[in-house]
Amino acid sequence: IEQMEKGGVDLAITSITTPGIWFGLHAAARRLARLCNDYAAKIRNDHPGRFGMFVNLPLPDVDGSLAEIEYGMDQLKADGVCLFTSYGDKWLGDPAFDKVFAELNRRKCVVYVHPTTCTCCTNMLPGFPDSAIEYGTDTTRAIARLVFSGTFARCPDIKMIWSHGGGTMPFLYDRFNNATKMPQYKDQFPGGWTPVANKMFYDVAQVPNRPALSALAAVVQTTQILFGTDFPWLDSAHHVKGLKESGVFSEADLRRIDIENAARLMPQYAG
Numbered sequence: 001i002e003q004m005e006k007g008g009v010d011l012a013i014t015s016i017t018t019p020g021i022w023f024g025l026h027a028a029a030r031r032l033a034r035l036c037n038d039y040a041a042k043i044r045n046d047h048p049g050r051f052g053m054f055v056n057l058p059l060p061d062v063d064g065s066l067a068e069i070e071y072g073m074d075q076l077k078a079d080g081v082c083l084f085t086s087y088g089d090k091w092l093g094d095p096a097f098d099k100v101f102a103e104l105n106r107r108k109c110v111v112y113v114h115p116t117t118c119t120c121c122t123n124m125l126p127g128f129p130d131s132a133i134e135y136g137t138d139t140t141r142a143i144a145r146l147v148f149s150g151t152f153a154r155c156p157d158i159k160m161i162w163s164h165g166g167g168t169m170p171f172l173y174d175r176f177n178n179a180t181k182m183p184q185y186k187d188q189f190p191g192g193w194t195p196v197a198n199k200m201f202y203d204v205a206q207v208p209n210r211p212a213l214s215a216l217a218a219v220v221q222t223t224q225i226l227f228g229t230d231f232p233w234l235d236s237a238h239h240v241k242g243l244k245e246s247g248v249f250s251e252a253d254l255r256r257i258d259i260e261n262a263a264r265l266m267p268q269y270a271g
Contacts, residue, residue: 001050007229007236011269012042015054015082017230018131022058022087029058031042033068036054041076054082054112054268057100065100067193073107079266080159085142086118093145093152103153104246112161115139139167147196148185159265160200160250163228165207169197170215195218201265203228204257208242213249222253226261 011152016036022029033056042242058066072078080253081104083092083144090096104111115135122130146152149259152160162169173193180189180196191194198220205228207213213266216225226244229236243254263270 001047003231003237004050005233009227009229009236009240011050011052012229012231013052013054013112014043015112015114016056017114018135020084020116021056022060023047025148026058026061026064029061030064030068033064035072037068037072037076037078041078052079052266054078054080054110055081059083060087060096061098062097062099066103069107069109070101070128074107079268080112082112082114084114084116085138086116089119091118091138091145092142093147093149095149098151101151101155101158103159108157108159110159110161112163113139113142114163115142115167116267131164136164139164140169140172142170143167143200146178148179150188152196152199153237155186161226162200162202163205163230163264165204165212166197166200166202166219170212170219173219190271198224200224200227201261204239204243205230206234208239208246210246210248213243213246217248221257223261223264225257226265227258250256 004010021032021036028208036056040056042054044051053076055068055076055078057068059065069081085091087257102192115138117130118138118141121137124130125133142163143166146160176197177193179185180192201224202216202220203226204213207216214267227239229239243257245247249257
């Protein structure tokens with residue numbers, strides 16, 4: 001709360017970050033998911049008006065995740081669900097997760113996605129953290145897998161939020177746009193990549209700087225950009241300062257990013 005007040009943040013939505021809650025055993029992951037979700041609800045209830053919560057799931061345990069979606073959304077009254085970009089060697093959009101996405105779509109959930117390091121690319125550069133490169137890259141992989149697998153089109157009622165400005169996707173715009181013109185995809189994406197990108201949301205956690213924000217703003221409208229901090233790794237004041245000093249956004253744009261877009265996405269917090 002002290003860090004929120006330094007940045008002028010009234011409300012924060014909590015979720016679990018990397019490495020998540022699944023470490024190889026379904027039963028243990030289910031217990032940890034329940035503990036984390038109950039604790040998030042307690043924080044929210046102990047500080048009315050200051051916190052919301054996203055439900056944390058024990059994926060890749062599909063059955064456990066379906067049960068936790070029901071518990072978190074129906075009993076805890078959560079604001080949405082948190083996923084990671086990949087689980088082991090499978091990214092969002094893999095058929096292994098179809099039942100989970102079908103349920104999230106049925107419920108018209110807000111789904112927040114935080115990156116992680118996939119199995120293939122852990123500790124690739126000695127002495128250099130995975131988070132510096134792999135998190136942005138895995139976000140891009142997950143976006144591509146979700147969209148080009150057809151999962152995103154099959155689940156039009158899910159409201160997707162990608163963390164860290166969409167990873168490297170804005171920089172790879174031409175490659176994504178060209179992919180939509182490939183024979184197997186061209187009928188699915190008549191407008192190219194831009195309309196698809198603008199059906200999703202992106203937070204500014206870890207990217208409050210002119211180069212990154214300029215790239216993101218060149219691909220999506222400011223109506224699709226949300227404030228985010230990646231706390232405790234960075235704080236709200238850092239992101240407020242970076243957004244304002246980047247020179248990318250007008251005052252009206254900043255108000256959309258700070259307040260209006262989130263209120264539209266989660267109308268329970270409007271006003």
